[in-house]
Amino acid sequence: MRGIERRLGVCRVCSQLIHFPPPDEGTVAAHCPRCGSEVAPRKPHSVQITWALLIASAIFYIPANLLPMMEVQTFAGTEADTILSGVLYFLQDGSYLIAAVIFVASILVPTFKILVLGYLLLSVQSGSAARTRQRRRLYVLTELIGRWSMVDVYVVSIMVALVHFPPLSEIHAREGAIFFLLVVILTMLAAMSFDPRLIRDAAQKEKHA
């Protein structure tokens, strides 16, 4: 039995069981008697907001990968590094572990998140009833791994702080880092604004139809 069938729901803040007003009262939202938060049966406008954030992050994803993240300045010249060239550098160097960490955190995780959220949104909108369990797991995974992409942003800021010997050598942060940061934050917000209960809603509608 699902909450929505009994007009029951859960307060996102304090997990209190909420009774929603009957449909003829004109409002769907209720106020949590315990913590006072407004509770709606589903996150309001979840699909639209998630799409907006997701599209924005997909756009920023392009300069994040094409523009350099940081720039190493030595007396021999200046060398700029993008995310991908950083990974390749460590592969050639033989530091496979570091190459793997950066590859997973900076390339695999953001790409995976954007694709998965897009897939979840499309499947919810088309009312698909297939693989609901797997899709819920995908969502949990997306929410869990999102923050780990920040690793590269921290690496850049630590390198900037440590390699600071003007005029011998210096490291600067470049635009790519800012775009990448925006991708991480926007995909995190997108994952938060998606309502996983919609996955089962669509499946249930199909069953009744």
Place this chain on the structure above:
Amino acid sequence: MHDRVVCCSECDELSKLPRPLKPGRYRCPECGHTLVRFVPGMVEKLYALNLAAATLYLMSLLYPFLSFEVLGNRSTAWFLTPIENLYDRHEYILAVTVLMTILVVPAARILLYLAVAIPVYHGRVPRYLPYALKLLEEFLPWGMLDVFLIGVLVSIVKLLGMGSILPQAGFWLFAAMIPILAYIQMIFDPHPLWELIETAQRGGKIPYPLEPIL
């Protein structure tokens, strides 16, 4: 006593929780999402562990974090040096984000935990308790000290080839704090505290130590 009906926030399944709860974790029968975790002595643990974390964190800010030497040139970074440097170079977006995720939010979380645990431990329910719990919930994903630790480790390996890099006292204090923070996150469940607030709102007597009341 009757069983209690709860609704899963991830899949909307209604299920029943036994009363009283046994120590441990109760999952949604439909999707496996954790509904409640009952940790006996949670408030005492939060009190002690957050005091420890606050002490370690404060000390790790005061001692040098990493030092790096190349061709006789030496640079030393404190925990906050990266933020300072980014700010000096007008990288404001990066500076603010790093500042929020490794200083403001984690420190606020530790202080909020203490602001919750200390009065409850002494048998009082302060008026700000609901707000503190709400903030703790909202801050959760934005404190990234664990991610920062991985970032530090990657930077160390990156710089190994360029010169000699040495972790200093601040780094070890910081590294010791991360498992404590992870453990705090693992045992924290706001449910019994919300129940406590409800009891206090009804003017009831506050049960202490916190029982498996849910």
